[in-house]
Amino acid sequence: MSQRPPxxxxxxxxxxxxxxxxxxxxxxxxxxTTSAAALGLAAAQQGRRAxxxxxxxxxxxAQAMGLEGLADEPTRVxxxxxxxxxxxxxxxxxxxxxxxxxxxxxxxxGSAEEAEAITANRIYRQLSSTLxxxxxxxxxxxxxxxxxxxxxxxxxxxxPPTRSALDxxxxxxRMTSFLEGRLLKLLLKPGVAAGRGIGKVVGAxxxxxxRVAGRVTxxxxxxxxxxxxxxxxxxxxxxxQRAEEVLVLLRDPRSRFVVVTSAEPPPLREAxxxxxRLEQEGLHAAGVVVNRISPEVPRDPSDAGLTRAVxxxxxxxxxxxxxxxxxxxxxxxxxxxxxALQLLSDVRNLAARQRRDVSAGLFxxxxxxxxxxxxxxxxxxxxxxxxxxxxxxxxxxxx
Amino acid sequence: MRSSLxxxxxYDALLGPHVxxxxxxxxxxxTTAAAALAxxxxASGRRTLLMEVEGRQGFSRVFGTQPWDYAEREFRPGLxxxxxxxxxxxxxxxxxxxxxxxxxxxxxxxxxxxxxxxxAPGLRDLLLVGKLYEIAAxxxxxxxxxxxxxVVDAPPTGRIVPFLQAPEAVTDIVxxxxxxxxxxxxxxMLTDPRRVQAVIVTLLEEMPVRETTEGIAxxxxxxxxxxxxxxxxxxxxxxxxxxxARLEAIGAERxxxxxxxxxxxxxxxxxxxxxxxAGAHIARQRHQGALRAELAEAGATVLGLPLLAGRTxxxxxxxxxxxxxxxxxxxxxxxxxxxxxxxxxxxxxxGRV
Numbered sequence: 001m002s003q004r005p006p007x008x009x010x011x012x013x014x015x016x017x018x019x020x021x022x023x024x025x026x027x028x029x030x031x032x033t034t035s036a037a038a039l040g041l042a043a044a045q046q047g048r049r050a051x052x053x054x055x056x057x058x059x060x061x062a063q064a065m066g067l068e069g070l071a072d073e074p075t076r077v078x079x080x081x082x083x084x085x086x087x088x089x090x091x092x093x094x095x096x097x098x099x100x101x102x103x104x105x106x107x108x109x110g111s112a113e114e115a116e117a118i119t120a121n122r123i124y125r126q127l128s129s130t131l132x133x134x135x136x137x138x139x140x141x142x143x144x145x146x147x148x149x150x151x152x153x154x155x156x157x158x159x160p161p162t163r164s165a166l167d168x169x170x171x172x173x174r175m176t177s178f179l180e181g182r183l184l185k186l187l188l189k190p191g192v193a194a195g196r197g198i199g200k201v202v203g204a205x206x207x208x209x210x211r212v213a214g215r216v217t218x219x220x221x222x223x224x225x226x227x228x229x230x231x232x233x234x235x236x237x238x239x240x241q242r243a244e245e246v247l248v249l250l251r252d253p254r255s256r257f258v259v260v261t262s263a264e265p266p267p268l269r270e271a272x273x274x275x276x277r278l279e280q281e282g283l284h285a286a287g288v289v290v291n292r293i294s295p296e297v298p299r300d301p302s303d304a305g306l307t308r309a310v311x312x313x314x315x316x317x318x319x320x321x322x323x324x325x326x327x328x329x330x331x332x333x334x335x336x337x338x339x340a341l342q343l344l345s346d347v348r349n350l351a352a353r354q355r356r357d358v359s360a361g362l363f364x365x366x367x368x369x370x371x372x373x374x375x376x377x378x379x380x381x382x383x384x385x386x387x388x389x390x391x392x393x394x395x396x397x398x399x
Numbered sequence: 400m401r402s403s404l405x406x407x408x409x410y411d412a413l414l415g416p417h418v419x420x421x422x423x424x425x426x427x428x429x430t431t432a433a434a435a436l437a438x439x440x441x442a443s444g445r446r447t448l449l450m451e452v453e454g455r456q457g458f459s460r461v462f463g464t465q466p467w468d469y470a471e472r473e474f475r476p477g478l479x480x481x482x483x484x485x486x487x488x489x490x491x492x493x494x495x496x497x498x499x500x501x502x503x504x505x506x507x508x509x510x511x512x513x514x515x516x517x518x519a520p521g522l523r524d525l526l527l528v529g530k531l532y533e534i535a536a537x538x539x540x541x542x543x544x545x546x547x548x549x550v551v552d553a554p555p556t557g558r559i560v561p562f563l564q565a566p567e568a569v570t571d572i573v574x575x576x577x578x579x580x581x582x583x584x585x586x587x588m589l590t591d592p593r594r595v596q597a598v599i600v601t602l603l604e605e606m607p608v609r610e611t612t613e614g615i616a617x618x619x620x621x622x623x624x625x626x627x628x629x630x631x632x633x634x635x636x637x638x639x640x641x642x643x644a645r646l647e648a649i650g651a652e653r654x655x656x657x658x659x660x661x662x663x664x665x666x667x668x669x670x671x672x673x674x675x676x677a678g679a680h681i682a683r684q685r686h687q688g689a690l691r692a693e694l695a696e697a698g699a700t701v702l703g704l705p706l707l708a709g710r711t712x713x714x715x716x717x718x719x720x721x722x723x724x725x726x727x728x729x730x731x732x733x734x735x736x737x738x739x740x741x742x743x744x745x746x747x748x749x750g751r752v
Contacts, residue, residue, distance in 0.1 A: 028425020028555055029607070262426060266457060297672065301663040309663030316661070333649060336642035337658055343637040343680055344673045346708035353710055 010369035012287035013394045015256045016042045019286065021143065021249070022156045025274060026260035027267035031291035034380050034389065035260045035373075036158035037065060040090055041383075042390035047085035048153040052092045053142065055160050065092050065383075072096040072142075074151075083387065091152065097160075100138040108238035136160055140246045147249060256286035261361075263293045263354035268361025275365045287369030289393065290358055294351040295374045297344065306345050313338035410443035412728045413627060413702070416596040418535055418549045418588075420623075422559040423600030424610040428631040430457035430552050431717065432600040432704060436629075437550040438721035441477045443730070445547035448534065451482040452527045453554060458482075462714055471534075479546065488526035524554075524565035525582075532585045535594070556599065556614035560621050563589055589623055596626035601694070603630050603687035612697045628699040629724075630691060632706040634683050635743040643681045646674055684746070691749055702727045703747035705739060723747060 015022060016039060024036040033054050040052035051074050052065075065077045077090040084090075102119055109115035118124050136159065143157050249255060257278055261271040271288060278285045301309070314321040317334035362370075373392050380386060414436070421433040433449065440447035448471060451458055459467045459482075464474050467482035474480050537545040554562045561568070566582035589595050597618050601607040615625050638646070646654065655670035665673075694701050702724060707716050715734075722732030723739070727748050739747065 030426055264426070265460070266430070266455065267426065295672075298666065298669045300669050301658075301665045305663040309658050309661040312661040313658070331641055331645070333645050333657075336638065336645040337649070337654060337661075339638040339642050340646055340654070340673050340677050341658060341663060343676055344669075346635070346637065347676055349710045350706075350708045353712070 010287060010371070012258065012289075012369045012371055015258070015286035016154075016394050017046060017048075018254070019256045020154060020252070020254040021147065021256070022154065022286065023159060023250070023255070023257045024156065024260055025159045025257060027270040030260050030262045030267045031289075031373075032260045033158045034386070035258065035289050035291065035393070036156045037092070038386050038389035038393055039258065040092070040154070040156045041079075041083075041386050042394040043154045043156075044079065044084055044088040044090035045387075045390060046394075047088040049087070049089045049151075050091065050154040050156060051146065051152040052090070053095055053139070053146070053155065053157045054092065055095055055139070055158055062094075065090075072099055074146075079383065083383065095139055095142055097138045100142050104138075104141060104239075104242075108242075137243070140250070141242065144242070144246050144249055251282055253284060256284045258286050259288045260291060261288065262291050263358050265357050265361060268357060272362055272365050275362070275367065279366065285368050287371060288362065288367050289371050289373060291373045292375045293354050293358075293372045294347055296355070296372075297348040297351055303345070303348075306341050310338045310341050310345075313341070408729045410439070410445075410725070410728060410730055413724060414440050414443060414445065414548055416592065416594055416624070416626065417544070417547075418531070418551065418595045419626065420551050420553045420559070420563070420595065420597045421600060422553045422556050422597060422614065423629075424557075424602075424607040425555050427600050427602050427607050428704075429555070429600045430455070430461065431720070432598075432629045432631055433550050433552040434458060434461055434717050435704065435720035435724060436598065437478060437548070438717055439724045440548040440550065441475070442721060442725060444477075446477055446479075447548045447550065448479045448481065448546040450531065450534070450549060450551045451480075452531075452551060454482060454484065456482065457552065461717065483527055483530050485523045485526040488530045491530075524562045525568075528563060528565055528585060528589075529581065532581070532588060535588060556610045559597065559614065560617045560623075563623060564621060590621075592624035596624050598626045598629060599699075600629045600631055602632055603690040605690070608690045608694060611694065611699070615697065615699060625699070627702045628694055629704055630687075630694070630701050630749075631704045633687060633703045633747050634680065635705050635708070635739065636680075636684055636746045638677055638680060639742075640681055643677050646677055650674075695749075701749060703749055705743065705747045707738070 022036075022039055024032045024039065026032050036054060037052050040050040043050040072093055072095055074091045074093045077092050079090055105118050105124075106112075106115045109118065139157060139160060143155060146152065146155055257274075259271045259274050259278075261267040275285055275288070277283075311321045313334045317330075317332045317338070319335065358370075371393055373389055380389065419433075419436060421429055421436065423429045423432070437447050437449040449458055451467060456466050458480055459465065462474065462480075464480070467480050469481060469484055469487040471479045471481040531549070531551060534545065535549060539545055553559055566585045597614075599611050599614050601611040611628055615628075618625050649657070651667065651670045651674050654674065655665055655667055658670075659665065691701055691703075704720050704723060707719065709716065719734045719738045722735035723744075724732075726732035726735050726744065735744070
């Protein structure tokens with residue numbers, strides 16, 4: 001796309017220059033990690049100290065960034081001098097959710113014994129790895145921690161591959177509403193584990209539920225749950241306050257969201273919901289990145305011209321265009337050229353379909369900037385590949 | 400890896416087990432592949448149920464029907480669809496085992512369902528897998544199975560083993576009661592290669608292929624059989640390396656004048672772009688071939704699905720994909736033969752003609 005005139009700075013380009021936090025979000029498998037890394041690199045190239053927090057980078061991408069076998073602490077990515085403006089640094093780290101959660105428990109627990117009791121509880125072990133939104137919450141938690149330490153100009157975070165990208169926005173709230181939920185209160189009342197004497201306190205519905213839950217699951221589960229939440233109670237305020245701080249941080253005008261998608265309808269649907277959600281929540285969208293899109297093909301020659309030439313070339317090569325399944329075709333220049341024209345037609349059809357899907361998918365929602373990252377020949381696995389995406393993101397065409 | 404494929408031919412090679420759990424990395428086209436697999440099931444004469452568990456409404460969109468829900472409905476002759484919702488499963492479960500009709504509003508009032516269905520996906524998964532078990536075990540009045548084939552659009556590879564093992568995980572916590580009893584039966588079903596296979600969908604790209612080999616290993620450790628790996632969006636070759644070499648020799652300028660003489664007038668820029676596209680096309684074929692070989696080396700039986708470069712993608716394209724699968728196991732696939740030429744089919748089938 002180098003032949004395009006330089007576009008005016010888009011809101012995405014602006015975010016690379018002045019945002020403090022960039023959150024890359026979108027459906028699974030759309031290239032969030034690569035986009036996050038490219039955003040970090042683009043900022044470093046402009047002389048900023050950028051940290052990319054990532055979840056599960058492709059092995060070769062991780063290798064390129066010097067991330068392989070990394071613990072969850074920031075590590076400097078060695079960049080050749082030509083890649084950077086003065087003062088620019090690229091750092092990266094891999095998030096380990098369990099470590100973050102354990103650390104959180106230790107921070108908020110009243111004592112070391114209390115923390116031990118919680119981390120040893122089998123309900124905790126189950127919930128900390130599977131509780132919906134936990135991963136997202138932990139990612140935000142770590143983000144907040146790094147923000148407070150203040151060592152970086154820009155923090156780029158790659159959100160976890162969740163069932164739905166929206167889970168992540170709900171994570172802090174779900175965490176707190178779960179913690180203050182009625183069920184939790186119920187479990188914290190003495191005697192609950194035995195399933196009696198609670199009707200007066202919480203009403204008939206809950207009593208019936210507890211009785212059923214007890215019969216379905218066995219009493220032991222309820223006892224463990226009650227223990228777990230009782231241990232947790234002391235930390236509840238700390239958690240809640242922290243979750244609110246995270247939300248405040250995300251609402252800051254210097255925190256921006258980059259919605260990443262491919263040009264397929266399902267991830268586009270998620271991108272659209274996400275943009276709507278950001279607007280409702282008063283969060284700031286920097287732009288949409290459409291990854292792996294077929295390059296736009298000029299309109300010449302016409303479709304009819306293409307079809308005509310393909311037929312004519314095949315006839316010239318002595319091939320019956322109506323029976324192209326003939327395997328005994330002799331290679332010839334005509335067939336090579338007709339193949340090239342068919343390829344052009346394929347790419348044009350696909351490009352048209354993808355752009356139509358993008359327009360339809362994002363119809364009616366405000367898109368601050370839309371940057372297309374073209375389909376590359378192979379996977380992105382070195383700094384050059386990343387640098388070319390970084391260049392597209394910071395100068396890319398907007399719409 | 401246990402595979403049902405090399406020994407058998409025909410639809411049984413593809414759809415031998417009663418249940419096909421379709422998984423794969425996000426963005427690889429799991430839903431499309433699951434739909435194609437189900438259509439192949441219908442073509443084979445199987446009474447087929449297509450089941451969605453993640454509430455995305457992917458199938459209703461691609462088939463152009465009303466949104467799906469918990470009820471199993473026949474939306475094409477021989478093909479049923481349902482979108483399974485964990486909350487509905489809770490009510491059904493409690494009613495089934497305890498005759499508790501009134502429990503629904505009670506649970507709604509106490510917010511308990513929030514906990515069950517959103518806060519703890521382990522329980523959510525348990526309910527979904529439990530529902531699958533219930534459908535698979537269900538019989539028609541004449542004793543035959545309710546469905547000959549069940550195709551599940553399951554969670555992605557990263558979550559598939561925890562998803563399927565949710566009943567087991569719960570038995571770590573729950574030591575008595577019906578859940579524990581049922582968990583044993585569910586495990587028995589899932590680890591029986593005649594009853595259940597996992598079908599992993601992938602793109603021939605680094606990350607999805609890596610997730611596929613990891614997924615095969617994880618499923619195998621869990622005792623769950625892996626059926627064919629479906630390699631999606633394979634490039635249909637328009638040019639091979641020899642033809643590309645000819646194009647390079649011809650050069651952009653002569654290419655432009657020649658094709659213009661044949662009726663496709665184009666600018667020098669488009670001519671150059673076409674040659675660049677041809678280079679990328681060859682590189683992509685090579686890259687895909689190498690990754691496919693990597694999968695085969697890892698022991699996977701790979702069936703290909705083409706990237707259909709039409710201007711639209713709808714139910715007709717799903718039928719083409721179903722036929723492409725059918726052809727690869729030696730069955731008829733007229734719509735695939737119509738849409739793909741011999742080279743195209745050979746590329747998709749990985750040389751298996």
